[in-house]
Amino acid sequence: MTIFALRETVPSPAAPALRTRAQRHPLAMAVAVLVAGLVLLPIAATLVLALSGTGADWPHLARYVLPQAATTTLVLLLLVGCGTAFVGVGTAWLVIAYEFPLRRVLAWALVMPLAVPPYLAAYAHDEFFHYVGPVQTLLRSIFGFERPSDYWFPDIRSTTGAALVLTSVTFPYVYLTARFIFLMQGRNIADVARTLGAAPARVFWRVLLPVARPAIVAGVALVMMETINDFGAVEHLGVRTMTLAIYSTWLNRGSLEGAAQIAVVMLVLVLLLIAAERIARRRQRFHASRGTQMNARPPRIHLSGWRGLLATALGLTPILFGFGIPLFIFGRYALNRLHQATEPALSKAFLTSLGTGFATAVLTVGIALLLIYAARLSRRRSMAILVRFAAIGYAMPGTILALGLLISLARFDNFIDALAREYVGFSTGLILTGSATAVVLACTIRFLALAEGAIQAGLDKLPPHLDEAARSLGRSAPVSAATVLLPLLKPAVLTAGILVFVDTVKELSATILLRPFGFRTLATYVHENAARGAVEDGAMAALLIIATATVPVILLSGSLTRDRDA
Known part of the structure; x- marks a missing residue:
């Protein structure tokens, strides 16, 4: 990108012609x-439905539904944001600044909670802290309590409990961004502060933390987007957020228009979070670009004795909450239900998840490749704006995406049906609505940003004029892309496919609303069992989800064992 900027800044006589030819790609713009x-x-369809309806449900929603749902959502966002900032920044600084037992193991293990979807963490924590769970059972056996009224224990089925669950599995977003920035600061600014007599704690609070603040804000914004998107955890824990209000208004009250109106209010909140993340990312690039090399990291302070043990315990605690408790609960239940591994229902759900994930990965990666190469061919500002819009799907909560997509697909099916009735004389019925295609399309829209980011990262490592050289030798743009760029991008394409596949297997909020009858993925299989109060019957499926999601997390964690590769 720097080469192109220099070419535009210092034009030569031939530069205008070259630039014009490079930008005239109507097919790329059409893609x-x-x-x-x-x-x-989906966003446009939701807005149209919300604004074009009769508004009969709006007084009820504005008086009884939105105030409570909005307040609960904001409180949950505040608690999760503060919790993930505290845990993520604290653990990042711990493994960067100090040397203690198991530091290298904890440095990569702190990413492992990302393998646990929030709804699985909610099911596991509810079982773990339940009255008949291991924690309260141990308390009663130690102190001799006999009834619930004999002692007080915090309720996990509350807004605070939901914040604890979501914090335990989303803090790695902040941990990764903060750890990267702390590594990027290098030796210079911290050493300058130390030479002026500042203690390590003062260096952290007065020097490094302010510099890392944009990265922390960006990580917290991503956490908040995941919190807004969550459906399974808040539903199981009985926390009525705006996401759950959309679901209940749509299905329980039978008001699609009311659900769309709540979704519009929720979209405003999502857009504010996107704006905060974008602003923080720009500032993060500013600070990072002026950081020193990561291999010039400051020396760590060695902790021994009880201080080293305390540091190890502090680093181990969030891993136990985010990854250990789900693995313990579902592993214990699965050991008592090994016969479920051969049950047809579980096998069918597993195959459905594999098929849906594979189809979504292929479609998403294919679209991402077309989009990225279209932007590479045509470097107009309008093209950059379109690419940014195409990546906004990741910020859309699954319920809003499902709602807007259902409306759009239903109108498309009705349009095709009307044409068939008029010109052919028979009804086509619903083609896309309530089909597996709708689920794949929703996941493709939602996870396109993941594939685009992974492939773009691989493309940025290649020489910028590589495919242009091939075209100068007489090859067309598609041929040069297929024979030159694509073979070199295989690792990035594979990474993108794995990321999309795993997130599709974990996805619940859009799948639960768009799936056809009899369509079960591993996520919906676990959700159905949890909804009828039998979490243990979905333990085997839960372990399969965690095992699938652990693969890319391990690949990511492996690079964190080496600071310069982080």
Whole structure:
């Protein structure tokens, strides 16, 4: 990108002609418009439905539903944001600044909670801290309590409990960004502060933390987007957020218009979070670009004795809450239900998850490749805006995405059906609505940003004029992309496919609303068992989800054992 900027800044006589030819790619622009339109279609459909309805449900929603749901959502966002900032920044600084037993293991193990979806963490924590769970059972056996009224124990089925669950599995977003920035600061600014007599704690609070603040804000914004998107955890714990209000208004009250109106209010909150993340990311690039090399990291302070043990315990605690408790609960239940491994229902759910994940990965990676190469061919500002719009799907909560997509697909099916009735004389019925295609399309829209980011990262490592050289030898743009760029991008394409596949297997909020009858993934299989109060019957499926999601997390964690590769 720097080369292109220099070429535009210092033009030569031939530069205008070259630049004009490079930007005239109507097919590339058409691809970008089509993809951006597909991503924005659910949002547009939701807005149209919310604004074009009769508004009969709005007084009820504004008086009885939205105030409580909005307040609960904001409180939950505040608690999770503060919790993940505290845990993420604290653990990042711990493994960067200090040397203690198991530091290298904890440095990568702190990412492992990302393998546990929030809804699985909610099911596990509810079982773990329940009255008949291991914690309260141990308390009663130690102190001799006989009834619940004999002692007080915090309720996990509360807003605070939901914040604890979500914090335990989302803090790695902040941990990763903060750890990267702490490594990037290097030796210079910290050493300058120390030479002026500042203690390590003062260096952290007065020097490093302010510099890392943009990265922390970006990580917290991502956590808040995941919190807004969550459906399974808040539903199981009985916390009525705006996401749950959309679901209940749509299905329980039968008001699609009311659900769309709540979704519009929720979209405003999501857009504010996106704006905060974008601003923080720009500031993060500013600070990071002026950091020193990561291999010039400051020396760590050695902790021994009880201080070293305390540091190890502090680093181990969030891992136990985010990864250890789910693995313990579902592992214990699964050991008593090994016969479920051969049950047809579980096997069918597993195969459905694999098929859905594979189809979504192939479609998403293919669209991402087309979009990225279209942007590479045409470097107009309008193209960059379209690419950014195409990546906005990751910020859309699954319930809003499902709602808008259902409306759009239903209108499309009705349009096709009307044409078939008029010109052919028979009804086509619902083609896409309530089908597996709708689920795949929703996941493609939501996870396109993941694939685009992974492939773009691989493309940025290649020489910028590599494919242009091939085209100068007479090859067309598609041929040069297929024979030159694509073979070199295989690792990035594979990474993108794995990320999309895993997130599709974990996805619940959109799948639960768009799936056809009889369509079960591992996520919906676990959710159905939890909804009828039998979490233990979904333990085997839960372990399969965690095992699948652990693969990319291990790949990511492996690089964290080496500071310069972080």
